[in-house]
Amino acid sequence: MVDNTYRRRPGLHPAVIALSYIMIVAAPLILAVSTGRTGRGLIKDFAHAIGMIAYDMLLAQFVLSSRFEAVSGHIGIDVLMRFHQLAARTLAVLIVLHPILMTGRVAILDVYEAPNYFLSIVQNPKFLTGIIAFLLVLTLIATSLGRRFFKIPYEIWRALHGLLALGIAGFGWHHAISVGRYSKNSPLAKFWTILFALAAATLVFIYFIKPLLLLRHPYRVVSNDKIGEKIHEITLTPNGNHQLRYAPGQFAWVNFRKYPFSLLDHPFSIASNPTNNKNISFIIQEDGDFTKNIESIPKGHVAYLDAPHGNFTLAGRNGTAIGLIAGGVGIAPILSILRYLRATNDPRPIRLIYGAKKKNKLISVKEIEKMKIALDLQTTYALFDPPINWPGKSGNITHDMIRTAINFPTPSTALYFLCGPPRLIETAEECLLKMNVPLNQIIYERFTFD
Amino acid sequence: MRQRLINYIFIGFNVILIVLALAFAIYVFEGQWAHSKPGGIHQQDHHKKHQQRLRRGPGKQNSY
Numbered sequence: 073m074v075d076n077t078y079r080r081r082p083g084l085h086p087a088v089i090a091l092s093y094i095m096i097v098a099a100p101l102i103l104a105v106s107t108g109r110t111g112r113g114l115i116k117d118f119a120h121a122i123g124m125i126a127y128d129m130l131l132a133q134f135v136l137s138s139r140f141e142a143v144s145g146h147i148g149i150d151v152l153m154r155f156h157q158l159a160a161r162t163l164a165v166l167i168v169l170h171p172i173l174m175t176g177r178v179a180i181l182d183v184y185e186a187p188n189y190f191l192s193i194v195q196n197p198k199f200l201t202g203i204i205a206f207l208l209v210l211t212l213i214a215t216s217l218g219r220r221f222f223k224i225p226y227e228i229w230r231a232l233h234g235l236l237a238l239g240i241a242g243f244g245w246h247h248a249i250s251v252g253r254y255s256k257n258s259p260l261a262k263f264w265t266i267l268f269a270l271a272a273a274t275l276v277f278i279y280f281i282k283p284l285l286l287l288r289h290p291y292r293v294v295s296n297d298k299i300g301e302k303i304h305e306i307t308l309t310p311n312g313n314h315q316l317r318y319a320p321g322q323f324a325w326v327n328f329r330k331y332p333f334s335l336l337d338h339p340f341s342i343a344s345n346p347t348n349n350k351n352i353s354f355i356i357q358e359d360g361d362f363t364k365n366i367e368s369i370p371k372g373h374v375a376y377l378d379a380p381h382g383n384f385t386l387a388g389r390n391g392t393a394i395g396l397i398a399g400g401v402g403i404a405p406i407l408s409i410l411r412y413l414r415a416t417n418d419p420r421p422i423r424l425i426y427g428a429k430k431k432n433k434l435i436s437v438k439e440i441e442k443m444k445i446a447l448d449l450q451t452t453y454a455l456f457d458p459p460i461n462w463p464g465k466s467g468n469i470t471h472d473m474i475r476t477a478i479n480f481p482t483p484s485t486a487l488y489f490l491c492g493p494p495r496l497i498e499t500a501e502e503c504l505l506k507m508n509v510p511l512n513q514i515i516y517e518r519f520t521f522d
Numbered sequence: 523m524r525q526r527l528i529n530y531i532f533i534g535f536n537v538i539l540i541v542l543a544l545a546f547a548i549y550v551f552e553g554q555w556a557h558s559k560p561g562g563i564h565q566q567d568h569h570k571k572h573q574q575r576l577r578r579g580p581g582k583q584n585s586y
Contacts (some may be wrong), residue, residue, distance in 0.1 A: 090531075094546060111550030121543035151528060158532045162539070488568040501523055511523060518525070 083145025083383075096132055100124040103263055104254035112176075112253065119173030120137045120253055126166035127160040127244050127264070129159055134237065134271035137321065138278055139325070139381065148383045150517040157497055160216070167209050169380035171202075202247035205240050205461050211234040226337040226360075234275055241271050283332035289314045293373040294351065296366075300435040302358040303401060304366050305343065309351050316379055318346050320412035321405040321489065323517075324379030326354065330367055334378035338362055341404040341491070342380070345411035352377070353405035384517045385490065386412070390515060391487030393421040397500045399469065399492025400428055407436055414443045421486075424445055425477050427454040427496065431462070450493040452477040469496055471503040484508045490516040 084092075101121060111117040135143060136156045144152045175189050189213075193199050212233065215222070220230050244270040249261040291308040299305045302507060310316070318324075320342075327337035337368070344353040358364045384405055398406040403426060413422060428434040434453060443449055453464035465473055480486050488509060490500045497516050504514050 079562075090535075094535075097539065098542055101542055105546065105549060109550070111547070111552075114547050114551045117547035117550045120542055120547040125543060150523075154525070154528050155532065158529070162532075162536055166539075491567055505523060511527070514524075516524075 083147065085149045087145060089147060090236035093132065096491060097125055097128050100254075100260055100263060102127050103258070103260040107254055107258045107260065109254055115173055119170055120429075121169040122166040122173070124252075124254070125247075126163040126170060128267070129163040129166075130237070130244065131241060131267045133159060133163075133273045136242070138274045139383075141381070142166065144381070144383075147188055147257070148517055150255050155441055160213075164209060164213050167206065170362055171206065181211065197372075198251050200355040201243040201249075202251065205247055207244035207276070208240045208243065209235050212240065213247035226362075230335045234279070238272065238275060240468045241268055279333070279335075281376065284378075286327075286332040286378060289376070291352070291375045291377055293369055293371055293375060295371065296369050300353070301430065301432040303433065303435055305353055306356060306357070306366070306369065306376070307344070307351050307353040311374070311381070315463060316349050318342060318407040319385035320346060321385040322380040322382045322408075323384075323405065324352070324354075324377045324381065327376040327378070328373060329376075330374060332378075336362065337376075337378060339381070341382075341384075341408070343404040343407045343411075343414050345408060347412060347415045355401060355407065357401040382517055383516055384491065385409075386487070389513075389515070390421070390489055391481065391485060393423070394418075394485050394509075395478050395480070395483075395488040395504075396422065396424045396426075397427045397469065397474070397488065397492070397496070398424070398498040400433065400494075402490075402492035403435060404491075406489060407440075409489060410440060410443060410449075414446055417446055419448065421480055422449045423479070424449065424478050425452045425454070425466075425469055425474060426493070427456070429456045431455060431459055450479075469499060471499065473504070474500060474503045475507065478504075478507070484510065484513075486513065488514045491521050494518060 101124060104120070104124065112120075128167060133156060136152055136159070139149070171190075171193065175186065177488070194203065208227045215224060215229060215232055224232070237363070245264055248264050250253040250256065252260070255261050255264060290311040292311050293306060295305070295307045297305050318322075323339050323341045325337040328339050330335055340354040340356055342352055343355045344351060356363055356366050358366055394409075396406045396409065406424070406426075410422075410424070413420075424440065426434065426440075434455065437453070440449075440451060444451075452473060454469055455462060455464060455466060456468060458464070458466045478486075483504075484507070486509070488500075488504055490497050497518060501514055505511065
């Protein structure tokens with residue numbers, strides 16, 4: 073038996089990340105003070121400070137969204153991406169406020185003088201790079217918040233997002249070192265140069281170096297089976313001797329293009345068991361732009377995996393029992409965990425609540441039922457639209473359903489894995505918290521926020 | 523709940539940012555103020571140098 077189980081949860085502790093982030097944000101202010109340059113007035117100096125903070129946060133955004141396991145491994149990629157989104161909003165507000173407050177009192181107190189002041193800034197060539205960076209920020213905000221509204225395809229948006237961010241960072245760097253009161257000809261200029269170089273290097277790593285590394289480890293499709301209505305199980309095998317080490321429940325960025333340099337990789341939960349063999353399977357539902365054509369991927373097709381990612385896993389966690397709550401295609405990582413528990417003959421009590429819209433969307437039920445022979449497993453199935461004589465539960469997964477199914481002697485010491493639509497996760501989390509389950513024992517990864 | 527927690531943490535983080543920016547502005551403004559106010563650091567330095575010059579005596583005036 074080939075055991076590829078990844079038993080460690082990688083990544084820095086959240087407290088270390090938070091402290092490092094605050095230190096990085098505070099660093100330019102400390103360096104600015106160390107220059108010994110005197111202020112220009114309270115409002116203007118506040119404007120300088122928020123300008124420096126915003127630019128610093130912008131450069132940190134490159135690292136936050138870079139899929140580095142050291143950053144996202146422990147905290148979870150969903151929490152990190154949520155922080156990335158919130159930080160983007162804060163830095164956008166700061167960047168808009170920066171030129172307004174740089175006018176000192178003029179723009180705030182004198183509405184007649186303000187347009188002249190802004191006109192003098194726009195006409196001054198030394199502010200050109202700052203103005204370009206400012207306009208790029210507005211474009212980036214508009215394309216990010218309005219991606220769905222403008223119907224921008226994901227891969228085009230992704231390329232645009234990276235290019236705009238790089239443009240803002242580049243023009244912002246020039247603006248800071250050429251006109252920044254505290255940055256020009258000071259150690260702060262070196263700090264900005266190093267940080268900008270690191271941010272640019274992050275993009276180079278993601279879009280060029282990482283794909284180059286992936287090129288050495290291709291996979292090919294060995295099967296693409298329809299296992300439910302609009303649901304497919306695609307199994308990949310390595311084209312070579314390489315093996316992917318992962319923990320059950322983790323996910324991979326999968327690229328089905330001929331070369332891994334494409335921006336068309338998509339996150340899919342791994343459904344297979346790492347102790348089984350070298351093959352890796354994914355359960356994918358026909359849904360979005362890419363997945364609606366998933367059926368057409370033939371046997372032998374090449375694929376590249378940027379994996380493993382995510383902290384939706386048993387690795388590094390202890391619980392006296394395991395509660396699994398899945399909705400729809402959210403069963404994929406849950407199935408990986410179940411298959412792993414079955415392979416290792418885990419003696420702990422396991423309770424599964426699995427909901428789907430229709431019966432033919434409820435997948436791998438026979439396989440799950442078979443596991444009951446070896447595991448202390450009890451299952452509850454719920455269908456939103458059940459057929460006549462359906463023996464399971466009907467409707468959405470509710471608090472009552474969860475309370476009845478989770479019949480552990482001490483529910484508060486168990487681990488709970490939730491995967492499914494946002495509403496299901498909210499309901500399950502709320503119910504488990506009412507059952508006195510600590511928040512850190514409720515594990516889920518959520519990728520839609522607004 | 524976790525989403526709410528992240529939002530609260532982020533609000534706290536924004537407060538830290540504003541406090542840092544204000545602290546910076548007040549610090550450098552204080553420096554400017556201390557140098558420019560009557561009897562401030564700048565004037566005190568000037569006064570100190572003048573006293574040193576007086577102590578050195580007239581023969582050493584070319585040294586500064």
